[in-house]
Amino acid sequence: MVLLQPDPFLNELTSMFERSTEKGSVWVTLKRSSLKSKVQRNKMKTAGETIEYRCLVRATDGKKTISTSVGMKDHQRFQASYATILKAHMTGLKKRERKDKKKSALDKTEGGSKKPKSS
Numbered sequence: 284m285v286l287l288q289p290d291p292f293l294n295e296l297t298s299m300f301e302r303s304t305e306k307g308s309v310w311v312t313l314k315r316s317s318l319k320s321k322v323q324r325n326k327m328k329t330a331g332e333t334i335e336y337r338c339l340v341r342a343t344d345g346k347k348t349i350s351t352s353v354g355m356k357d358h359q360r361f362q363a364s365y366a367t368i369l370k371a372h373m374t375g376l377k378k379r380e381r382k383d384k385k386k387s388a389l390d391k392t393e394g395g396s397k398k399p400k401s402s
Contacts, residue, residue, distance in 0.1 A: 284341070284348045284349070284350050285348070285349050285350065286350050286351065286352065287349055287350070287351050288351065289351050289353055289357060289361050289364075292340065292342075292349060292350070292351035293361075293364050293365065293368060295342075295349050296309075296311070296342050296349070296365075296368060297368055297372075299342060299344045299347070299349075300368065300372035301372070302344065303344055304372070304374075307344060307345070308344070308345070309342060309343070309344050310342065310343050310344075311340065311341070311342045312340070312341045312342075313338055313339070313340050313341075314338070314339045314340075314341075315336050315337075315338060315339070316336065316337055316338070316339040316352070317334050317335065317336050317337065318337060318339070318352060319334070335354070335355075337352045337353060337354050337355075338352070338353045338354075338358060339351075339352055340352075340353060340365075
């Protein structure tokens with residue numbers, strides 16, 4: 284796994300989405316992390332130091348895995364760029380089939396429930 288800076292991570296994520304447009308998937312996970320071991324965190328707690336948590340973002344297409352760590356200061360800018368990338372590459376999704384509202388409204392008024400209630 285390669286730990287990248289946020290901007291190169293977003294560039295690589297864009298290329299991952301472009302490679303998987305015809306076939307394949309990209310998985311993105313976000314996780315709160317301090318990037319310190321449990322022992323180090325416990326020492327910091329006992330010493331009274333504050334622990335700075337960061338957002339660990341990982342992405343994989345099954346072949347290549349990339350990751351980045353985003354701090355509180357960069358979070359808003361990163362989230363806006365990430366949302367733009369997601370919106371741009373969501374074109375391959377299939378539209379779900381929706382039921383006709385008029386037809387479902389008629390079914391409710393005519394039939395009610397499918398099973399009669401027994402007393």
